[in-house]
Amino acid sequence: MSAPTVVAPTVPALEPSPAFLDVRDVHKNYGAVHALRGVNFRIGPGEVVGLVGHNGAGKSTLMNVLAGTVQRSSGTFNLEAVDVTAWSPDRAQDYGLRCVFQELSLCANLDLAENTRIIHRPLRGPGWRKRAGAVILQTLDEIFPNHGVPVGVRVGDLPIGVRQMVEIARAFSVTDTSVRCVILDEPTSALGHEAAEQLLAYIRSAAERGIACILITHRLDEILAVCDRVVVMVDGQIVAERDAKRLSRAALVALMGSIEAPRERTIREDEPASRGPLVVDSPGRGAGDLSIEAALGEIIGFAGLEGHGQRERLRALYSTGRKRSAHGLAPPVAYVAGDRGSEGVFALWSVADNLTIRSVKALRRRGLISSKAERRLAQAWSDRLNVKTPSIDTPILSLSGGNQQKVLFARALASDAKVIFLDDPMRGVDVGTKQEVYQLIRSEAAKGRCFVWYTTELEELTNCERLYVFREGRAAVQLMGRQIEPSRILESSFGGGSD
């Protein structure tokens, strides 16, 4: 028997309605690793709960336990005051509990209607395809008005941001059983600014209709904007629950145990006196497209709404840089991919192998790779970046997402590259890791490396000395020094103001 009399001290006493979901003292062990260590969590109908914490704090495990995709090791599980012993994804579906997983769970070979069919059992029999298409389109229209998503297309042919929209819409779509609770893991990480705003607005309106939401995200401003209650996890435990209305961003960060580093950036005046030699110099392509320049020692940012040509430009710059450096015309370049799974990590390799692959040439002794030199390099850089791994021989996939990203950073930094292209690399990474990496980027830039950094997160851009704001495929505005502030960037991205 459980002990229902034990009430967690931090839970506010006001409980207007019986909880939709109430779990007590949930543990989850993976062998010797304790992913969850006695978690108490409840959510009522129409409540929006934000779940925050470092990578590896247990947020995703908790989400999986709630969704039934992972079995808890122990603990009680209450659904609308009924004790549930065996919980599974299909029962979760029956009770209207849906999930949006961080790594998308759409089938790339199927179209939208078919993907919708997969989570809706009633969509079968004659005409199912038409009905499924109508269901997903209607939900898409509700959440993201004017989305323009083509329905008959395979998901694999859609860009990542659109896939994310489809996955979210699918989770909110209704056939026979109504949606009661939706768990969203980093739902806005691949969305553009406008779509993210639409989603947050929709979550609020869904809450008013009684649909509960659990929002897991590293974008704290979103949590504060939309949630009723914030739950903070550290090390597999819930350490704090607070009313979101009375919480500031700094307080929230403090609760997570990582202190937001003060903006120590000394804002240089508009043009630094001693600029290194120009290493990136690419003329604009057509009218209204600025030419992009970067010198050694600089951190250049690519800003703007997602999908306005930043990534394409970044890749073009990288490939010209590579060709030029192959001919000895320019210093060597490296590229840090943001989409870890598909273009970043080698899934079957160890941390060391993943880290040193960019430097194989330098590690060559008499035509073969020296394993001693390789290990030395890997150890040195995984220490420098503070990669949390048992050893450098650990398979990379057993690391948390943030630590995998650190390894990818280390891969670029350990190489001889002078110019490093960053393709939105901090997507879905926890605040503490971000601060460490920002620090590192700044210190590496001070040592004379050049960074060209595309990011979708506004706050990140304050690390840059100069920004190109992209609009409709062109580098439309250049901002530098004191001009770099969120409002100014937003203004330029939307095409207002200074051009």
Added chain:
Amino acid sequence: MTEAAMHRRVASRVPRLRDAVQVGLPVAALAIMLAIIFWIRPAAFSFFGFTLLFRFAIPLVFASLSQMLVIMLGDIDLSNGSFVGLTTCVTALYLENAPAEATLIYVVMIVAYAAFGVLIYVQRLPSIIVTLGMSFIWLGASIILLPSPGGSAPDWLSEFMSWRPPCLPLPIWIAILAAGVGHFFITRSSYGAVLRGAGANARAVERAGWSLIGIRAATYAAAGLLALLAGLTLTGLTTSGDPNVAPAYTLLSVGAVILGGGSFTGGMVSPVGAVIGALTLSLAGSLLSFLQVPPTWQIGAQGVILFLVLAGRALTAERTQ
């Protein structure tokens, strides 16, 4: 809103074109081969000529559909050919005199197929190894049953295989029927969507509440059933059992699936394409005989045809991307 709708239509055109090319290419290859054959032997352009040309395509059509189901799950089946061989042995030995026992053996064989499919999933074994092992089990069993070719097919079976149905020759009827049923179940039906999804992203389908074990057991059992049909029809054609009658089916069926627009990544298969691929590959043998290519060169020449079609597909796929 209208602008969004327009965007929707335009964006969906390119992938459609690509899909059309995937099936269109083997169709074109088939048409070209037929044209060459009829040009050399105009007499072949008749009811009887078609029957002769495609007679031996019937078992290959079933074997290819069986292979297609396995490839749909992201696996590959190397036991296909020897399973067909075992079926011919069981059929030639028992089906006429002891139909109940024969049926029982068939059921056991299909259950074994399903069981191996589940084993591959549960133990996370590579399908290529497990099915290679299975192929030796099937081959061994059939050699124990029938050490040298022999036995005889039941009369009704061989009579059915030489039946002349109205309008179209039997092989064409069977191909159309098989392609139609396959298209309905795999490409159009709501369960087909789940099956193809399970091949491409098993985790997503599992998270949606489906049982992967159930999906895999059912799909492998269906694959076994289709391979059984291949064996039955082949026995009807050859009228005897032979353990080594169909080792080539394993790779020919893989070729047919890939030729027909399938891909090894899982979830990307087309039953219509696989049937057309099977017809194309079985016709390639006849074409080479008509061109008087010596038999020793025929296997190599078949490979060249396969290579040309696949290269064409890769090129056009790149262009429409």
